[in-house]
Amino acid sequence: MGQAGEPRRARATDGELGAAVARAQQGDESAFAVAYRIVQPGLLGYLRGIVGAEAEDVASDAWLEIARDLGRFQGDGAGFRGWTATIARHRALDHLRRRRARPRSTALEDADAEALIAPQDTHEQALESLSTQWALELVRSLPRDQAEAVLLRVVVGLDGPAAARVLGKRPGAVRTAAHRGLKRLAARLGAPGVTADGPRPLGESE
Numbered sequence: 001m002g003q004a005g006e007p008r009r010a011r012a013t014d015g016e017l018g019a020a021v022a023r024a025q026q027g028d029e030s031a032f033a034v035a036y037r038i039v040q041p042g043l044l045g046y047l048r049g050i051v052g053a054e055a056e057d058v059a060s061d062a063w064l065e066i067a068r069d070l071g072r073f074q075g076d077g078a079g080f081r082g083w084t085a086t087i088a089r090h091r092a093l094d095h096l097r098r099r100r101a102r103p104r105s106t107a108l109e110d111a112d113a114e115a116l117i118a119p120q121d122t123h124e125q126a127l128e129s130l131s132t133q134w135a136l137e138l139v140r141s142l143p144r145d146q147a148e149a150v151l152l153r154v155v156v157g158l159d160g161p162a163a164a165r166v167l168g169k170r171p172g173a174v175r176t177a178a179h180r181g182l183k184r185l186a187a188r189l190g191a192p193g194v195t196a197d198g199p200r201p202l203g204e205s206e
Contacts, residue, residue, distance in 0.1 A: 042157055043062070045151070047092055089166060160178070
């Protein structure tokens with residue numbers, strides 16, 4: 001079972017994803033298509049937060065590598081999400097190095113940011129709305145470490161330790177980055193429940 005606060009969509013599909021990956025490793029192409037269908041939306045959202053408009057091209061490169069190395073993967077559905085995110089991140093960083101540019105930071109107008117959520121929305125619902133393209137641009141306005149931590153937690157659906165493994169950092173460092181990133185986003189979005197200490201990161205254990 002996923003940790004408390006982990007995105008509901010990820011929790012609901014991880015069992016199906018793990019079963020599909022196991023079948024795909026035995027040569028079932030339709031099962032690989034199922035795994036792709038489950039993982040691709042979050043993976044694409046994560047890549048859009050890093051490379052912007054080139055996300056689909058980078059995702060295609062990542063899936064070629066995922067398909068090639070599928071037999072090496074060992075783990076469950078949640079583990080597969082982390083493994084694919086690691087591959088996608090490497091391809092994204094390669095792309096950025098080739099482009100000799102850092103991820104763009106596009107600040108949205110405050111009016112646009114406020115339009116993301118209605119006043120009655122909860123903090124978690126506001127964060128789960130970050131699947132839209134322009135909302136991802138808001139995430140990209142965060143410092144790089146905070147943006148990646150938020151994207152991996154909220155968009156890809158990884159828990160704290162898994163996100164830390166993808167980023168090659170200690171869980172505490174990723175927890176801090178996610179906390180600060182969510183605090184900034186919640187403050188800009190006007191999400192309820194924001195205190196002087198900021199919102200609590202999704203699903204983080206102490």
